[in-house]
Amino acid sequence: MLDANIKTQLKAYLEKLQRPIELVASLDDSAKAQELRGLLVDIAELSNKVTLREDGQHTLRPSFGVAEPGQSPRIHFAGIPMGHEFTSLILALLQTGGHPPKVDQAVIDQIKALPGQFAFETFISLSCHNCPDVVQALNLMAVLNPGVTSTMIDGAMFQDLVNERRIMAVPTVFLNGAEFGQGRMTIEEIVARLDSGSAARAAEAIAAKETFDVLVVGGGPAGSAAAVYAARKGIRTGVVAERFGGQVMDTMGIENFISVKETEGPKLVAALEQHVKQYEVDVMNLQRAAKLIPGELIEIQLENGAVLKSKSVILSTGARWREMNVPGEKEYKAKGVCFCPHCDGPLFKGKRVAVIGGGNSGVEAAIDLAGIVSHVTLLEFADTLRADAVLQSKLNSLPNVTVIKSALTTEVTGDGQKVTGIRYKDRVSGDEKLVELEGIFVQIGLLPNTDWLKGTVELSERGEIIIDAKGQTSVKGVFAAGDCTTVPYKQIIIAMGAGATASLGAFDHLIRSSVPA
Incomplete structure (x- = not known):
C-alpha cells in the first residue's frame, strides 16, 4: 500500500509514540477493504508499539479506529485516509500514542473540561484542503476528552450516506446526528461553540x-x-x-x-x-x-x-467570494451552490454542473471539474472569456464542456432540498433559458x-x-x-x-x- 519512501518517513514519526496504540479494523469483502487492510498492515509493521486487530464492529465498512489497547476507539476513519487526510492519520496515531499536540494549554484545558457526550461525524473528500483541519481538530478533542468521538467519512466511498444526509459540500460536520457546521473550522472555533461561556470570558x-x-x-x-x-x-x-x-x-x-x-x-x-x-x-x-x-x-x-x-x-x-446575488443562491448554498471546486468537486462525480465566471479561476475550475463530473457548462457575462490563452485552449479541447458567453445569470432553481438548475438570460437575443444540473460553482471574483x-x-x-x-x-x-x-x-x-x-x-x-x- 505504502511505498518505501513513505514507509521510511512514517517509521520515523512512529518512533515518537510514548505508549502502545491499537488499530481496530471493521472490514467487509470489498476491494476497498482489502486496500485499507494493506495500509493498516503496513503501519503495524513499522512499529512494535502498533498492533492491528480485525474484529471491529463499526457500522461503516470499511473503516478502522485508533485507540489505546483495551479501550474502545474514539477516533474512526471510514475510508482510506490518503491524500490530504494522510496527515490526519499520522496525527491521530501520534496523539493517541501520547505525543503532545501543538495547541495552547488553555485550549487543551477547555476541551478537557467540556461536559457531556459529543459524537462528531465529518464528511470529507480526499482532495479537500480544508477538511483535514476539521478532522484533526475533532480527533484531538477525542484524544483529550473521553466524552468525544470523531469519525471521518470519505464522501466518495459512502455515496449512499452522502445522498441520505443530502451532503453537497465538504467538510460537513454532524454532532450527535444533527448538522453542526460546514466549511473550515479551527479547534478554537469548535470549542467556542460547545463552551457557552467562552464568548463572554473572551470579551x-x-x-x-x-x-x-x-x-x-x-x-x-x-x-x-x-x-x-x-x-x-x-x-x-x-x-x-x-x-x-x-x-x-x-x-x-x-x-x-x-x-x-x-x-x-x-x-x-x-x-x-x-x-x-x-x-x-x-x-x-x-x-x-x-x-x-x-x-x-x-x-x-x-x-x-x-x-x-x-x-x-x-x-x-x-x-x-463574490456572490451572484440572484434568487435561490442563498437558499441553496452548500446544497449545490459551491465556491471551491477542489473541495466539493468530488461530491458531484458523474453529475452535471455549471461554473459561473470566465476568468482564470472560472476556467481552471471548469477544467478540473471536467475530469470528475459528466458535463460542465461555463457561463460568462461578457462576450469573451478573460482567462489566459493557454487555459482557454485547454478548455476548448475538452469534450464535456459547453461555454456560453453573454449570459446573465438570473436564478438558481431547486426542489427545496438541492439545486436542480440555473436560469440565465442571453444578453444578445434576450431569451431566457434553463440549464438542468445538480451543482453550481461560483467563480466571479x-x-x-x-x-x-x-x-x-x-x-x-x-x-x-x-x-x-x-x-x-x-x-x-x-x-x-x-x-x-x-x-x-x-x-x-x-x-x-x-x-x-x-x-x-x-x-x-x-x-x-x-x-x-
Whole structure:
C-alpha cells in the first residue's frame, strides 16, 4: 500500500509514540477493504508499539479506529485516509500514542473540561484542503476528552450516506446526528461553540487590554506582515482577526510566491502565524470588528461588545467570494451552490454542473471539474472569456464542456432540498433559458470586507478602502493594506508588501504625533 519512501518517513514519526496504540479494523469483502487492510498492515509493521486487530464492529465498512489497547476507539476513519487526510492519520496515531499536540494549554484545558457526550461525524473528500483541519481538530478533542468521538467519512466511498444526509459540500460536520457546521473550522472555533461561556470570558479579557500603539484588524498576509514590521519596532502591537490567515486558508495551490516554488494556503498561513508569534504580538483570534471610532485614540468595537483602543490602526480585512446575488443562491448554498471546486468537486462525480465566471479561476475550475463530473457548462457575462490563452485552449479541447458567453445569470432553481438548475438570460437575443444540473460553482471574483466601515473611512465605488502611497486612509492614524484596499492587483505577495508599507506608515505617524507642535 505504502511505498518505501513513505514507509521510511512514517517509521520515523512512529518512533515518537510514548505508549502502545491499537488499530481496530471493521472490514467487509470489498476491494476497498482489502486496500485499507494493506495500509493498516503496513503501519503495524513499522512499529512494535502498533498492533492491528480485525474484529471491529463499526457500522461503516470499511473503516478502522485508533485507540489505546483495551479501550474502545474514539477516533474512526471510514475510508482510506490518503491524500490530504494522510496527515490526519499520522496525527491521530501520534496523539493517541501520547505525543503532545501543538495547541495552547488553555485550549487543551477547555476541551478537557467540556461536559457531556459529543459524537462528531465529518464528511470529507480526499482532495479537500480544508477538511483535514476539521478532522484533526475533532480527533484531538477525542484524544483529550473521553466524552468525544470523531469519525471521518470519505464522501466518495459512502455515496449512499452522502445522498441520505443530502451532503453537497465538504467538510460537513454532524454532532450527535444533527448538522453542526460546514466549511473550515479551527479547534478554537469548535470549542467556542460547545463552551457557552467562552464568548463572554473572551470579551471581558479583551476589554481589559491596555492601549496599543498599532492595532492590526485582520490576520491574512497583509495583516501578518504589518504585525511583524510593527513588532520589530519595539512598539505595543495587537492583531484582532475573525480567522487568522483569512482567504489564504481556502487557497489550494500557490505557485507564484517568489522564492517558494510551490505551497498550499494552510501551510503558508501556519508559517505566517509562527512568524508573527516570534514577536510580542497580542493575537486575538475569532473576533470580528463591528465599528471604527476615530479620535486621538482610535477605538475598534467588536461584535461581542468589547472595545480596543490604539494610537494607530491598520485595516487588513481582506475580501470574500463574490456572490451572484440572484434568487435561490442563498437558499441553496452548500446544497449545490459551491465556491471551491477542489473541495466539493468530488461530491458531484458523474453529475452535471455549471461554473459561473470566465476568468482564470472560472476556467481552471471548469477544467478540473471536467475530469470528475459528466458535463460542465461555463457561463460568462461578457462576450469573451478573460482567462489566459493557454487555459482557454485547454478548455476548448475538452469534450464535456459547453461555454456560453453573454449570459446573465438570473436564478438558481431547486426542489427545496438541492439545486436542480440555473436560469440565465442571453444578453444578445434576450431569451431566457434553463440549464438542468445538480451543482453550481461560483467563480466571479472577490468583494472587500469593508461593510462595517461605511460612513467612517472613505471607500471607492467598489467598496475598497482608498489609500495613498503610504497606506494612509481618509482618517488620521488609520492605515490599510491588502485586498480590502484600492491596490490594483489582488495577490498574496502584493498584500504582504502593502502590509509592510502600511506598518511603516503607521510608525512614521506615531513618531510625528509624539513630537509637540
